[in-house]
Amino acid sequence: MSDLDQLYQDIILFHAKAKHGSTLEGNPPEAGAAVGQSHQLNPTCGDEITLRVETKDGVISALRWAGAGCSISMASASLLTDLAVGESPAEFTKMADHFREVMRSRGKIAADEELLGDAAALSGASRYVARVKCAMLAWVAAEDALAIAR
Amino acid sequence: MSANSSPETAASQTKASTHADHHQPLDDAQVARIRNDFPILTQTVNGKPLVYLDSGATSQNPLTVMEAEQEFYEQRNSAVHRGAHYLAAEATEIYEEARANVASFIGADSNELVWTSNATEALNLLAYSFSNASVGQQQNPEAKRFALSEGDEVVVTELEHHANLIPWQELCRRTGATLSFIPVDDSGALDLAQAAEKIGPKTKIVAFTHASNVTGAITDVPALVALAKKVNALTVLDACQSAPHMPLDVKALGVDFAVFSGHKMLAPTGIGALYGRAELLNAMPPFLTGGSMITTVTMESAGYLPAPQRFEAGTQRISQVIALSTAVNYLRETGMDRIAAWEHQLGQRLAEGLAKIRGVRLVGPAPGELRTGLAAFDVEGVHAHDVGQYLDDRGIAVRVGHHCAQPLHRRLGLTATTRASTYLYTTTDEVDAFLAAVAEVRAYFGADA
Numbered sequence: 064m065s066d067l068d069q070l071y072q073d074i075i076l077f078h079a080k081a082k083h084g085s086t087l088e089g090n091p092p093e094a095g096a097a098v099g100q101s102h103q104l105n106p107t108c109g110d111e112i113t114l115r116v117e118t119k120d121g122v123i124s125a126l127r128w129a130g131a132g133c134s135i136s137m138a139s140a141s142l143l144t145d146l147a148v149g150e151s152p153a154e155f156t157k158m159a160d161h162f163r164e165v166m167r168s169r170g171k172i173a174a175d176e177e178l179l180g181d182a183a184a185l186s187g188a189s190r191y192v193a194r195v196k197c198a199m200l201a202w203v204a205a206e207d208a209l210a211i212a213r
Numbered sequence: 214m215s216a217n218s219s220p221e222t223a224a225s226q227t228k229a230s231t232h233a234d235h236h237q238p239l240d241d242a243q244v245a246r247i248r249n250d251f252p253i254l255t256q257t258v259n260g261k262p263l264v265y266l267d268s269g270a271t272s273q274n275p276l277t278v279m280e281a282e283q284e285f286y287e288q289r290n291s292a293v294h295r296g297a298h299y300l301a302a303e304a305t306e307i308y309e310e311a312r313a314n315v316a317s318f319i320g321a322d323s324n325e326l327v328w329t330s331n332a333t334e335a336l337n338l339l340a341y342s343f344s345n346a347s348v349g350q351q352q353n354p355e356a357k358r359f360a361l362s363e364g365d366e367v368v369v370t371e372l373e374h375h376a377n378l379i380p381w382q383e384l385c386r387r388t389g390a391t392l393s394f395i396p397v398d399d400s401g402a403l404d405l406a407q408a409a410e411k412i413g414p415k416t417k418i419v420a421f422t423h424a425s426n427v428t429g430a431i432t433d434v435p436a437l438v439a440l441a442k443k444v445n446a447l448t449v450l451d452a453c454q455s456a457p458h459m460p461l462d463v464k465a466l467g468v469d470f471a472v473f474s475g476h477k478m479l480a481p482t483g484i485g486a487l488y489g490r491a492e493l494l495n496a497m498p499p500f501l502t503g504g505s506m507i508t509t510v511t512m513e514s515a516g517y518l519p520a521p522q523r524f525e526a527g528t529q530r531i532s533q534v535i536a537l538s539t540a541v542n543y544l545r546e547t548g549m550d551r552i553a554a555w556e557h558q559l560g561q562r563l564a565e566g567l568a569k570i571r572g573v574r575l576v577g578p579a580p581g582e583l584r585t586g587l588a589a590f591d592v593e594g595v596h597a598h599d600v601g602q603y604l605d606d607r608g609i610a611v612r613v614g615h616h617c618a619q620p621l622h623r624r625l626g627l628t629a630t631t632r633a634s635t636y637l638y639t640t641t642d643e644v645d646a647f648l649a650a651v652a653e654v655r656a657y658f659g660a661d662a
Contacts (some may be wrong), residue, residue, distance in 0.1 A: 066259075067606040071599075076659055108598050108614045109628040131628060133598035134658065197598065 069187035070194070071134065079134035086146030087129040088131035093115050096124055099211030101204040105196050110136045116147075118212050121148050122193050123155060126205065133197050134147075140201035142182040152209055158182075159202050166195045239547070239637065240555035247547065248638050250275040261608030264643045268485035269426055269587050270612050272457065273362040273475045274540070275604070278380075278479055280293060281539040282532045292528050294505050308531050312521070313540035315371055317543045319452070319471065327487040327494065327521040328534055332453045333376040335472035335487035336420075336458055338500045338524060339362055339449060341379035343418070345498040347388045355496035359447075363389035366415045368394045368446075370403055370432075371624055372425050377451045381420055390417070401428040401577050402624055412440040418447050423455035423471075427618045427632065428577025429560060431455070438467045457544070457636070458585055459553035463488050475533065479540035485531035487524070489615055494520030501526040515598035525555030552637045556586030559635040563588040566648035572655050576630055587634035589616065592651070595662030597629035604631075605652045 073079075092098045098115035104111050110132030117125040118180040126144050130137065147155050158178055166173045174183035188194040247388040248254050251273045256263050262460035265273065267570075268566070291300035293308045329335040346359035361367070365366045367381045372392050385392040395408045403421075412419055419441040424431050434450065441448045450471040453460055457478030464470045470493070475484035489497070499506060499517055503526035507517035517523045544552065567573050572593040578584040592600050601613035612632045622628060633647055655661050 065606070067603065070602065071658070078658070109619075109622075110598075111628075133596035135598070191602070194598075194602070 066187070066190055069201060070191065071212055072184045072187065073140045074181055074184045075187075076134060078138035078141035081141055082137055083141040084126055085130065085137075087113060087127040090127055093119065093125060095119060097212045099208035099213070101207035101211070103200050103207070104134070104201040105136070105200055108133065108197070110197060110200055112136070112140060112204050114140070114201060114208055114210050116150060116208040118174055118209070121152050122149055123209070128201065128204070130201070132200065133194075135185070135194050135201070136195040139182070139185055139198045140182075142185065143201045146180055146182050147205060152213065154156055154204070157210065162202055162206060163199065165189055166198055168207050209210045231530045231536050236550050237559055239551050241640065244555070244638060244640055246639075250277065250543075250639050252276065254638060258608040258610070259606055264607075264609040264646055266633040266639065266643065266647055267612050268457075268477070268636035268639070269454065271482070272479050272636055273638065274479055274481060275543055277543060278481070278536045278539045280372055281427050282481065282536045285532045285535050290532075293531055294529075296521070302529055308529070311534045312429060314538045314540050315486060316488075317410070318461075318545065319456060319466045319473075322491065324496065324519070324521060325488055325491050326525040327381075327489065328529060329472075329485045329487055329524075331474040331476070331485035332451065332472040332485055333474075333485075335382045336376055336449070336451070336483055338487055339470060339472075339489075340384040341524055342497045342524075344384055345500070346385050347488070350399050353496055353498070356498050359497060361385075361388040361390040361417055362605075364415060365390040365417045366413070367392050367418045367420070368395065368411050368416050369393075369419075370421045372401065372403065372422070372428060372430075372618060372621045373422055374426055374453070375450065375619070377420055377422060377449075378620070381418070388406060389491045391415075392508070395421070397621065397624060398577075399625075401425070401621065402430060403432060405433060408437060408440055412437075412444060412446065416441070416444050416446040418449060420451070422451040422453075423461075424458070424585050425577065425618075425621075426454050426587070427616050427621055427630070429564075429587045429589070430578050431583055434466045434468065441455065442467070453538035454585060458556055460549040469493055475537040476538065479543055479647055480537040481533055484537045488536075489520070494524070497523075499523050499526070503527050506587065507531075527644060539568075547637060555625075556635055557583075557637075559639055560584045560586040560588065562641060562644050563633055563635070563648070566644070567602040567651065570648070570652050572660065573651065576625060576627075586636070586639070587662060589630040589632040590651075591630050592654055592660070595654055595658045597631045598653070599658060600631045600654050603654050604647070604650050607646070609647050609650055611647075624640065 085143030096119040100115040102113045114128040166185050166189045168187050174186040176183045185198050188198040253273050268463050289303050291304040293305040316323045316326040343359045346356040369454045385505040394403050401573045448468045450468040452471045452473040456473035471488040476482040506523050567575045567590050568580050574591040597613040612628050
């Protein structure tokens with residue numbers, strides 16, 4: 064597989080279109096949940112995301128976002144949504160820390176598929192310095208939102 | 214430049230094929246010879262020959278320019294306008310010769326060209342000088358003519374690069390003046406009918422681009438200058454996308470100020486210039502103050518030299534100045550008319566080719582209409598970043614994003630576009646390779662489905 068095909072694996076292109084969790088509009092938070100929301104922008108390319116996290120009974124009970132951007136940033140937000148919902152904040156933080164480590168490794172650290180699931184497919188972006196921010200955008204928003212929800 | 218310095222080499226390499234008719238575009242054979250002067254263009258990227266279509270962002274340097282810089286450091290390095298020794302005198306002489314050379318390239322006198330780091334700094338120099346005039350930091354009563362206050366207006370356009378927008382926003386914020394803009398229509402073209410309404414008796418400054426770095430459209434400068442003159446407003450021309458690509462005569466255009474960046478015209482980064490009519494520059498308060506720009510200094514105050522030195526505080530970027538002068542020689546010897554005609558052809562080829570590709574929206578003038586040698590476009594269903602990544606895999610370098618023109622993109626309903634921009638070393642084969650790759654993009658990303 065070429066580097067380009069590694070970057071744009073089918074699962075990435077699928078999630079770039081499916082955009083799981085891009086349902087922020089018209090869906091207010093559930094009553095009783097702790098809520099945190101974060102807006103992140105990549106000023107170099109205009110990628111943008113507003114992401115809301117709800118926690119209830121010790122787990123991330125909902126994650127919704129609205130955003131626009133390249134396929135990597137959109138796929139990342141979608142994969143993140145699938146991964147994070149149902150996890151405890153501590154478990155999510157473990158995932159995010161590992162994801163960041165992989166993304167910053169310039170392709171040197173392999174993603175732990177046990178931990179990241181399908182989101183491990185995003186590791187192809189780590190070879191492209193300019194795309195790391197695209198992949199990180201939703202994760203930074205989620206960490207920020209989670210810190211507020213706590 | 215001395216007889217043994219490198220610009221002569223550039224001249225002899227290109228002269229044979231250029232002395233004929235300067236209104237004819239370059240031809241393929243001449244472009245092939247030009248490419249020999251740019252070693253960076255011979256490399257491969259991702260196993261494919263580099264196709265460099267990002268000259269609108271920054272251009273490549275010919276050997277002669279790099280050699281001129283090296284020669285300066287090897288044989289003449291010294292600070293200018295100070296020191297009584299041989300090297301200092303030599304450096305000062307070539308520094309000022311370079312100023313005269315670059316000034317003449319844009320039709321200005323040598324005392325009308327101020328060196329800056331780039332066009333952005335040149336525009337900030339203007340804005341801060343006017344700002345200083347506005348708060349009364351002035352020795353010269355003539356500086357009052359640049360003072361802004363509540364009720365005054367600064368007019369820009371909706372298609373400006375952020376560098377020709379934000380300094381004016383900030384100047385207005387500091388002085389209480391109002392910023393207004395000449396809008397563009399749905400195609401991104403300036404609405405000149407609205408310009409006549411926006412530029413009125415309260416207008417003090419009109420700042421606009423000569424050629425848009427996004428649409429490639431060339432501004433009707435005489436029309437805007439005429440409107441500004443009618444109300445005694447100062448005109449500021451952003452010549453970043455014109456000085457490198459077409460003959461430029463600031464006096465013929467009648468603008469009061471103009472700015473450009475060396476790195477977009479075959480020179481290194483870190484050097485640009487501000488042109489200003491001598492009478493204006495000599496009446497303006499300084500922006501940066503310090504060494505080299507003064508007459509008498511006491512513990513209480515200082516007197517300032519006339520322009521251009523008034524605006525060149527501190528030790529200057531001498532090797533970059535020499536490099537830019539050498540670059541200008543290279544462009545002049547090749548022929549600005551011929552370069553402009555060549556890029557016009559390439560721009561048309563880009564526009565026509567892009568317009569034919571299904572799902573591609575060309576920004577700016579339609580095919581057949583006048584544009585510079587660049588084209589920005591949107592690929593339906595594929596983000597510009599992904600388009601750029603796909604092209605990079607084919608060895609093709611383009612710019613993606615908002616190109617420092619967010620308001621224009623917003624107006625056109627776009628967040629990001631892809632832009633291909635050419636220069637004198639761009640071949641028709643490169644444009645064709647680019648077009649062929651763009652035609653594959655939607656299928657690769659499944660946007661056709």
